[in-house]
Structure formats: structure tokens, C-alpha cells
Amino acid sequence: MAALVWLLIPLVAAVGAGLWGSWANRTRRARSDGPELDGYARFRAAMEKSHTGT
16 A cells, blocks of 8 residues: 555656646747847947947
């Protein structure tokens, strides 16, 4: 009986890992990259301006 209890530990861990994996890979609402790309474009423009002045 004690061996069965020890076999339950990996079984419960595997089920928990499967549940966590499915939760972590769930489909999330699509998010636009617009604000991040706008900020990057502003950063690049600022860096180009600072290099052209030297």
C-alpha cells in the first residue's frame, strides 16, 4: 500500500503540470504592438538625430 502512495506523488505532479501547461498556453486576447513599435520608432529617430549632429 505504501508503494501505491509513492506512485501517486508523480501522478499528481504530472496532472498538475499538465493543467499548468494548458493554462499557460491558453489563447489570450490578441494585443496590438502599435504602442511599442511607435516608441521604438521615436527612439530610433532620436538616435539618428544625435548622430547626424557630430
